[in-house]
Amino acid sequence: MEKEQGITEKKAGNFSEWYNQVVLKAELADYGPVRGFMIIRPNAYRIWESIQQYFNKAIEALGVSNAYFPLLIPESFFKREAEHAKGFAPELAWIEREGKDVDERVAIRPTSETIIYDSYAKWIRSWRDLPLKLNQWCNVLRWEVKQTKLFLRTREFLWQEGHCVYETKEECDKEVKGILGEYQKLCHELLAIPTLAGKKTDAEKFAGALYTLTLEAMMPDGKALQMGTSHNLGQDFAKGFGISFIDKEEKKALPWQSSWGFSTRLIGALVMVHGDDKGLVLPPKVAHNKIAIVPIVFKGDKKKVLEKAKEIAKTLKQFNPIFDDRDNYSPGWKFNEWELKGIPLRLEIGPKDLKAKQVVLVRRDTGKKESVKFSALKKRIPALLEEIQKDLFTSAKKFLDSSTVGAKTWSEFEKAVKEGKMVLVPFCCGESCEEEIKDETTATSRCIPLDQKKFEGKCIKCGSKAKNMVYFAKAY
Amino acid sequence: MEKEQGITEKKAGNFSEWYNQVVLKAELADYGPVRGFMIIRPNAYRIWESIQQYFNKAIEALGVSNAYFPLLIPESFFKREAEHAKGFAPELAWIEREGKDVDERVAIRPTSETIIYDSYAKWIRSWRDLPLKLNQWCNVLRWEVKQTKLFLRTREFLWQEGHCVYETKEECDKEVKGILGEYQKLCHELLAIPTLAGKKTDAEKFAGALYTLTLEAMMPDGKALQMGTSHNLGQDFAKGFGISFIDKEEKKALPWQSSWGFSTRLIGALVMVHGDDKGLVLPPKVAHNKIAIVPIVFKGDKKKVLEKAKEIAKTLKQFNPIFDDRDNYSPGWKFNEWELKGIPLRLEIGPKDLKAKQVVLVRRDTGKKESVKFSALKKRIPALLEEIQKDLFTSAKKFLDSSTVGAKTWSEFEKAVKEGKMVLVPFCCGESCEEEIKDETTATSRCIPLDQKKFEGKCIKCGSKAKNMVYFAKAY
Numbered sequence: 007m008e009k010e011q012g013i014t015e016k017k018a019g020n021f022s023e024w025y026n027q028v029v030l031k032a033e034l035a036d037y038g039p040v041r042g043f044m045i046i047r048p049n050a051y052r053i054w055e056s057i058q059q060y061f062n063k064a065i066e067a068l069g070v071s072n073a074y075f076p077l078l079i080p081e082s083f084f085k086r087e088a089e090h091a092k093g094f095a096p097e098l099a100w101i102e103r104e105g106k107d108v109d110e111r112v113a114i115r116p117t118s119e120t121i122i123y124d125s126y127a128k129w130i131r132s133w134r135d136l137p138l139k140l141n142q143w144c145n146v147l148r149w150e151v152k153q154t155k156l157f158l159r160t161r162e163f164l165w166q167e168g169h170c171v172y173e174t175k176e177e178c179d180k181e182v183k184g185i186l187g188e189y190q191k192l193c194h195e196l197l198a199i200p201t202l203a204g205k206k207t208d209a210e211k212f213a214g215a216l217y218t219l220t221l222e223a224m225m226p227d228g229k230a231l232q233m234g235t236s237h238n239l240g241q242d243f244a245k246g247f248g249i250s251f252i253d254k255e256e257k258k259a260l261p262w263q264s265s266w267g268f269s270t271r272l273i274g275a276l277v278m279v280h281g282d283d284k285g286l287v288l289p290p291k292v293a294h295n296k297i298a299i300v301p302i303v304f305k306g307d308k309k310k311v312l313e314k315a316k317e318i319a320k321t322l323k324q325f326n327p328i329f330d331d332r333d334n335y336s337p338g339w340k341f342n343e344w345e346l347k348g349i350p351l352r353l354e355i356g357p358k359d360l361k362a363k364q365v366v367l368v369r370r371d372t373g374k375k376e377s378v379k380f381s382a383l384k385k386r387i388p389a390l391l392e393e394i395q396k397d398l399f400t401s402a403k404k405f406l407d408s409s410t411v412g413a414k415t416w417s418e419f420e421k422a423v424k425e426g427k428m429v430l431v432p433f434c435c436g437e438s439c440e441e442e443i444k445d446e447t448t449a450t451s452r453c454i455p456l457d458q459k460k461f462e463g464k465c466i467k468c469g470s471k472a473k474n475m476v477y478f479a480k481a482y
Numbered sequence: 483m484e485k486e487q488g489i490t491e492k493k494a495g496n497f498s499e500w501y502n503q504v505v506l507k508a509e510l511a512d513y514g515p516v517r518g519f520m521i522i523r524p525n526a527y528r529i530w531e532s533i534q535q536y537f538n539k540a541i542e543a544l545g546v547s548n549a550y551f552p553l554l555i556p557e558s559f560f561k562r563e564a565e566h567a568k569g570f571a572p573e574l575a576w577i578e579r580e581g582k583d584v585d586e587r588v589a590i591r592p593t594s595e596t597i598i599y600d601s602y603a604k605w606i607r608s609w610r611d612l613p614l615k616l617n618q619w620c621n622v623l624r625w626e627v628k629q630t631k632l633f634l635r636t637r638e639f640l641w642q643e644g645h646c647v648y649e650t651k652e653e654c655d656k657e658v659k660g661i662l663g664e665y666q667k668l669c670h671e672l673l674a675i676p677t678l679a680g681k682k683t684d685a686e687k688f689a690g691a692l693y694t695l696t697l698e699a700m701m702p703d704g705k706a707l708q709m710g711t712s713h714n715l716g717q718d719f720a721k722g723f724g725i726s727f728i729d730k731e732e733k734k735a736l737p738w739q740s741s742w743g744f745s746t747r748l749i750g751a752l753v754m755v756h757g758d759d760k761g762l763v764l765p766p767k768v769a770h771n772k773i774a775i776v777p778i779v780f781k782g783d784k785k786k787v788l789e790k791a792k793e794i795a796k797t798l799k800q801f802n803p804i805f806d807d808r809d810n811y812s813p814g815w816k817f818n819e820w821e822l823k824g825i826p827l828r829l830e831i832g833p834k835d836l837k838a839k840q841v842v843l844v845r846r847d848t849g850k851k852e853s854v855k856f857s858a859l860k861k862r863i864p865a866l867l868e869e870i871q872k873d874l875f876t877s878a879k880k881f882l883d884s885s886t887v888g889a890k891t892w893s894e895f896e897k898a899v900k901e902g903k904m905v906l907v908p909f910c911c912g913e914s915c916e917e918e919i920k921d922e923t924t925a926t927s928r929c930i931p932l933d934q935k936k937f938e939g940k941c942i943k944c945g946s947k948a949k950n951m952v953y954f955a956k957a958y
Contacts, residue, residue: 036601036604036605038551038552038597039552039555039556039559039597039600040552040554040555040556040584040588041583041584043552043553043554044552045549045550045551045552045601046549046550046551047549048547048548048549048616051547051548051549051550052547052548054550055548071524071527071528072524072527072528072531073521073522073523073524073527074521074522074527074530074621074640075514075521075522076514076515076516076519076520076521076638077519077590077621077623077638078516078519078623078638079515079516080515080516083515099577099578099582100577100578101575101576101577101578101590102575102576102577102578106575106625107517107627108516108517112516114553114577114590121514121515124515125512125521128512129512134810140524144621145553145620145621147553147554149582151583162552162553162554164550334610
């Protein structure tokens with residue numbers, strides 16, 4: 007294998023360098039010409055399409071429709087919800103007004119609450135117009151100053167943002183939680199990434215939200231990654247944008263709103279959680295090409311082997327096999343390439359296999375080989391893909407479980423954070439206390455678990471009465 | 483029907499006002515808060531998704547992969563291909579640089595040739611890297627000064643842009659034409675819109691292209707609409723961006739490039755071509771909901787009718803039926819609503835139908851009713867949908883054919899243009915002559931038909947030797 011082709015850093019070594027190499031060499035992404043921008047290459051865009059397909063089905067079942075709102079937002083819109091304005095102001099990219107017929111400054115959307123709710127105010131009249139549930143898949147731009155990390159922190163990224171309006175708080179609460187459930191299903195079932203579900207503290211919630219629910223995953227370097235958030239926006243945006251409706255009693259009422267989103271950073275999580283020293287490892291359900299077929303040919307038997315391999319490729323069409331009959335590369339080189347690119351299964355067939363009426367299947371995740379008779383192939387492959395999917399989740403779950411710990415004292419807490427753990431501790435939920443923890447340990451509160459029982463305890467930091475058990479960790 | 487609900491202008495009356503009403507009242511789109519920007523509502527976004535699905539399949543078969551390149555393009559990129567720079571400069575939206583760490587000005591993409599080819603220069607090394615075929619679905623922005631027309635002319639629009647690189651001119655020529663063929667299939671088979679295929683004159687070709695192929699459709703108001711274009715870019719972009727490859731003889735060579743695109747303006751064409759005085763008419767293949775089921779209930783039989791209607795809805799799930807059992811609207815009101823929104827078929831079922839074990843099917847396009855026995859429904863519906871699809875195309879084709887005329891003299895030409903015809907005439911293809919025609923008649927050259935035979939003739943305008951037979955028409 008040429009040095010240039012393979013990953014030269016170990017996952018257990020310089021993790022960040024390993025990650026960049028996998029992303030670049032598996033041709034998932036590249037750096038754009040403007041600092042902070044990235045190019046999403048086909049190998050990653052296909053993953054995004056898998057995610058889109060999966061999630062579109064889920065939200066269609068909930069009655070959510072896709073739509074598209076404009077890229078540019080007038081300055082005055084940002085000011086209609088004070089907290090929201092404050093949260094996004096520093097990261098906005100404004101358009102030069104010279105020669106443009108605009109009455110006020112306009113910025114590229116960092117998120118679309120404001121421009122969408124301006125339309126909602128026009129469209130919503132009566133309780134019969136509710137619930138209103140729209141989603142859009144689009145690009146957003148946040149001019150961050152922190153250093154770029156491909157997929158995890160870029161100034162422009164792709165995402166979905168859902169925006170719903172309800173008659174009552176109860177409906178809104180229910181679906182804010184329901185959406186988080188859909189996100190968790192997507193992470194667990196499709197991406198094979200286990201997550202912790204919880205509520206953000208006030209310090210970490212979305213700018214303008216009543217409360218924010220979040221999914222947190224644990225990366226192998228001991229940093230948490232936020233996978234998706236679902237916000238109950240309360241009624242403040244409705245007030246700011248003049249959204250009201252005539253209710254069933256024919257009275258004017260304020261609706262309740264939610265918004266929720268996940269982004270292409272999920273692809274970064276996928277790389278980190280499942281990848282290994284050979285490169286990307288794709289869970290079968292998210293992989294477009296589930297098999298790479300590599301015929302092992304020698305001069306004498308070349309034709310026969312190729313013919314059979316081609317025939318097999320045809321019968322396995324449902325798995326979108328890559329058929330690699332390039333004659334300028336050795337089988338070993340090809341093995342390395344498809345391993346680097348994370349194809350879940352490799353199918354090898356050579357002259358000996360031909361005689362034995364079998365192929366060799368090699369798992370990308372474990373490297374385990376097995377010989378499978380031609381006749382058993384169509385049954386064995388789906389079963390094997392399912393095993394891989396399950397095993398990837400199990401192994402990631404084991405890591406998450408072992409990373410999740412408690413702490414009885416402040417020094418235990420500090421030690422656990424330093425070791426890259428997700429630490430569950432009693433916390434007063436005070437903003438200044440949270441700030442101190444961040445300053446001293448670089449850990450931030452990740453979430454308040456949704457399913458916590460009543461408890462008595464003292465805040466790990468200040469010792470006053472704790473309000474909740476809260477997860478803390480270093481985070482991306 | 484409430485006046486507010488229905489279309490109050492005739493298609494044969496003020497066409498432009500009729501069009502706006504259909505787009506707004508069928509809830510396809512709305513105006514955005516910034517002048518020149520539009521909101522694509524779910525009813526139209528679903529059409530766009532149908533188009534995406536159809537076209538993604540077509541290009542996947544050609545080996546084209548989807549990707550995503552950054553929104554913002556550095557100023558210097560635009561200057562690397564002179565004609566291209568000149569063509570787009572007036573319409574660019576620049577980002578304010580104050581507080582931004584950028585070395586030069588950056589603009590929102592009006593199209594992505596430049597930023598994509600900057601990456602291609604890095605990625606392409608050898609003939610083994612070719613052909614390289616990528617496509618992206620994205621938003622683009624062109625700050626036009628002409629007045630906005632929903633879907634047809636907006637400053638931001640959604641589109642696909644394909645960008646391919648080949649070893650030879652022959653391959654490039656072949657696929658530039660092949661893509662036009664795919665566009666034509668999409669227009670004819672999915673949208674039921676007939677088109678004329680041809681080559682743009684030099685005056686009308688894409689800024690920076692060697693030549694441009696185009697599809698032109700005829701709108702009912704006698705204006706042509708460009709449905710999609712496919713450009714052979716020659717080797718100028720390769721020169722400007724430093725794209726080269728080592729060929730099979732191990733020599734450094736310049737590749738040939740193509741780009742091709744269509745946009746959400748196709749949705750505008752769909753509205754214009756098939757719509758009528760009652761509103762939108764959707765070809766069945768592009769309609770997400772192919773049937774609207776309206777139970778006709780009276781007090782006594784309500785339960786039975788609703789039950790049967792629901793049962794039918796279940797068996798017709800593959801057609802995504804709308805089941806309209808709202809009890810606050812009359813059947814007549816519902817009929818109007820689903821007609822306005824263009825649902826291809828209405829299924830009515832009342833107490834009498836229940837007894838006769840039948841339903842009434844009503845075609846949106848012709849209004850023709852037929853009774854169909856429950857037992858025949860699953861067979862009759864697909865056949866009927868196919869008939870509708872075919873009839874819509876046939877009727878649009880008839881219009882196109884009757885709109886396409888010749889002209890022997892300049893005054894015949896002027897008269898035909900004034901009457902809203904697509905006029906095929908001998909033309910010298912001189913740019914100044916083309917300019918004069920435009921000034922005097924407002925008609926522009928639409929295309930040089932691809933399949934034209936050799937001919938002798940004199941230019942319709944200047945009388946010098948004609949180079950080609952060329953279509954002229956007023957256009958959107």
